[in-house]
Amino acid sequence: MSFNWSLMVFFILAGISVGSALLVVANRNPVRSALFLVVNFFVLAIFFLTLSAQFIAAVQVIVYAGAIMVLFLFVIMLLNLGAPEALKERGGLQMPVAIALAVVFISSLGLAGSLTTGLPPTRATPATVDGSPYFTNRDILLPADLAQKLRNGADPATAYLRDQMHPEVQAKLAAYRDSDAPSVELISDMKRELNRLVDGPNLYDPQRFSSVRLSRETQKLLNSASPMTDRKRINRLLLQDVFPLEITKSDQMGSVETIGKAMFDAKQPWLLPFELTSILLLVGIVGSVVLARRRG
């Protein structure tokens, strides 16, 4: 068995994040505590990166490590907390309550862990990273758009792919209407058919793919490798190029485009909660402005 680098990276990061989180609490000096919190936030951002959520990673650094913690430090420095010894807890309920809560938290974590061990492992990395060329349901990011594209078959590549699918699925796609969200059944059908396409003969044909923007990786594979050995991989990459936003690409699961499309798509259930949250934040901003206004 080969050495698992990604697991090693994970454990190094996990060590740093847990260690810095403990130091936030254990440190007597408030400025150092705040600094360890910054370290913790930064490591969290790197965790997001390893899950290919680039956008969340950048926002994590900008908002938490960059803005909120700077304000924290600012306030700590202005407060003039005096000598660190003066901050020491004397008696009080805080210590026992904290320990009790920690025990509850850790045991609930353990419970959650024991409950999920029976389930099949979820894949955090998209299929192309761990080597399998096949799709899972999770790889289909925007099922509505995928179904729409396949039904319309606007360019030769999409039309060809649709025509290769099982007639039953083709019928389902033809019956699909833009207004409703695709059923789980339809998503599974599309996934199965895409996997069948990956399994099948080499999909590439210059005429057929003339309107598709091929990625450099695909291009390289088409030019160099012998077409027989890497057939499945070529097929997978070609499908990714035909549906650049709709299905997972190794680096695109958390990209700005995908998140934006999912967030503002009226067919997805997240538009309303998202807008509500932003209104809530707006109210918060107005409130703080009103509070901060000078009297008289």
Place this chain on the structure above:
Amino acid sequence: MIIPNYRLGPIDLVTLLPYIAMLCIIGFILAIVPLLIWIERVVISLMQDRIGPNRVGPRGLLQTIADGIKLFFKEDIQPRAVDVRIYYLAPVLAMIPALTAGATLPFSTVRFRMEDGSVQTFPMVVGNVNIGILFILAMASLQVYGIILAGWSSNNKYSLLGGLRASAQVISYELAMSLAILSAVLMSGSLNLVHVVEAQMNGFWNWNLFAYPPLGFIITVIYLISMVAETNRAPFDLPEAESELIAGFHTEYSSMKFAMFFMGEYASMLVVSGVAVSLWFGGWTSPLPLLDFIPGFIWFLVKLFALFFVYVWLRASLPRLRYDALMNLGWKRMLPTALVILFLIACWNTLRTPQAQDANPVSEITMAPARAAEGER
């Protein structure tokens, strides 16, 4: 200029490009700082009708090198009351984010003749990622830690005041800066700086500076002002105001630690200027199509030095702002203006192209493989 072979023996030059770009950026930033300091001193002395450096080397060119060597051999003084670890960490934090931020800044293109005879263009950038500009913003927001921590760990009232001023100033101006950057992103339709630059190709009239007249121009000015404030340069150099705070946050620093603050300041100046060049002044592209034969990095450098000249010009001509004036300008003038302009650009985009959300920005460089495929046929 086309490089005839994309392979050098067994090495694929195209996969090496990010590493070459990395060496270029770090090497360039570290090597150009002495020259920048010399330019600054000469230009300021010209503007103030003085002679300026003229002793070491031809026209005083080696003066900064001499200063650097002097700093290198100076005693590394560590005041008794400092918080030692943070005191040593601060200069590192002032410099590393500035160098790291250069990673998503494209500064040129290279054209290779591929195996099949077609010519492909590749951007010179370390990470051609789709969050490019967000990455730079993230690194810029981390940079303030160097200054705050230097001020706090020095255990000196003047230093602490300098550090507090710096954090307040950077937080205030980061908002206007981010809104300005967002406007440029809306104009070009991508967060990837390579795509932003490509959207401004073929002549200076396509630059974002002249887009959506006069909104592009106003937002550029807002970015330039907040960029000067972000880097704590005159007339926004309150954190190190020498007449009030001795030298502000770096009062207690000597020798190479002091030099690192200096390097960090110039590195971040270069990076934010590079961002300005990419967002509003066409990046590596030439201002006139008939000048396309001049390689991209030369255009990038010309624009970068022009912006650096603006920095120096401001420093020579404007007095330092008072603290409340600085806050008023940031919060009450620039932030609302930037917000309104962002809103107007968004409206304009929606009204002019109702299908805008379906149109993917088609990139010249990502198109290249497809063209290669066409050439093959």
